[in-house]
Amino acid sequence: MSEKTQVTPYADKDVSKKGQVTSMFDKIAPYYDNLNRVLSLGIDVLWRKKAIKLLQKESPKSILDIATGTADLAIEAAKVIRPERIVGMDISANMLKIGDEKIIKKGLDKIISLEIGDSENLKYDTGSFDAVMAAFGVRNFENLEKGLAEMHRVLRPGGTIMVLEFSKPRHFPLKQLFNTYFKYILPVIGKVRSKDEKAYKYLYESVQVFPDYEDFTSILSKLGFTQTSYKVLSAGICTIYLAKK
Numbered sequence: 254m255s256e257k258t259q260v261t262p263y264a265d266k267d268v269s270k271k272g273q274v275t276s277m278f279d280k281i282a283p284y285y286d287n288l289n290r291v292l293s294l295g296i297d298v299l300w301r302k303k304a305i306k307l308l309q310k311e312s313p314k315s316i317l318d319i320a321t322g323t324a325d326l327a328i329e330a331a332k333v334i335r336p337e338r339i340v341g342m343d344i345s346a347n348m349l350k351i352g353d354e355k356i357i358k359k360g361l362d363k364i365i366s367l368e369i370g371d372s373e374n375l376k377y378d379t380g381s382f383d384a385v386m387a388a389f390g391v392r393n394f395e396n397l398e399k400g401l402a403e404m405h406r407v408l409r410p411g412g413t414i415m416v417l418e419f420s421k422p423r424h425f426p427l428k429q430l431f432n433t434y435f436k437y438i439l440p441v442i443g444k445v446r447s448k449d450e451k452a453y454k455y456l457y458e459s460v461q462v463f464p465d466y467e468d469f470t471s472i473l474s475k476l477g478f479t480q481t482s483y484k485v486l487s488a489g490i491c492t493i494y495l496a497k498k
């Protein structure tokens with residue numbers, strides 16, 4: 254993404270997008286799950302379920318969940334796909350701490366392990382996972398193509414990538430209704446409940462500059478992914494992208 258389209262949570266020019274994103278998620282971590290449910294009216298849970306149902310068709314035995322956050326996607330995958338192992342990685346220690354508590358509480362700690370790391374420099378071996386997935390994570394990368402290229406590298410040949418991400422609804426009247434909610438109402442609720450001035454304004458702004466639909470699948474193709482496809486959810490508020498290595 255070019256400098257011009259690079260959206261950051263805070264105005265601090267001395268701190269990279271990555272640094273700002275890490276601070277933001279460390280700060281909002283205690284409120285993150287609850288705000289997801291409130292702001293999406295619980296629909297975010299259904300989006301993750303749908304995404305995991307699509308990935309289940311590939312029966313992956315090893316899964317890497319990039320930008321796992323509080324591990325909701327990893328937990329859903331563990332319950333539905335029952336793979337041998339899931340590694341959830343994230344750059345925010347505070348998000349992972351909440352994820353770890355949930356995994357232990359649900360007795361899934363034999364399947365899921367959480368690790369701190371940067372998705373643009375993965376520590377995993379080339380070709381070491383059957384599937385690599387990310388929900389609402391790739392939009393936050395400082396360098397989108399570098400992060401996606403790393404996802405491609407750690408995937409085994411024939412393996413599947415699944416990305417669940419916000420997109421921009423295109424059609425009247427949902428486009429107008431959703432934009433009003435997303436731009437004006439959601440940031441206010443987010444500000445009050447997360448105690449962070451900017452986090453939910455950044456959410457809106459980052460979605461506006463993020464390449465969605467064919468723009469995203471063409472980046473995947475350019476990076477060497479094949480059989481790219483996407484499935485639009487909730488009239489375009491969210492999209493699931495699938496591709497193969």
Ligand SMILES: C[S@@+](CC[C@H](N)C(=O)[O-])C[C@H]1O[C@@H](n2cnc3c(N)ncnc32)[C@H](O)[C@@H]1O
Pocket residue numbers: 271274275278319320321322323324325326342343344345348370371372373387388389390393394395
């Ligand atoms: C909106 S949350 C999504 C969390 C989770 N996947 C979900 O479905 O709720 C985005 C996550 O991306 C993580 N993240 C952002 N940039 C990252 C990077 N470069 N490497 C690893 N994680 C990153 C953040 O720390 C945050 O936990």
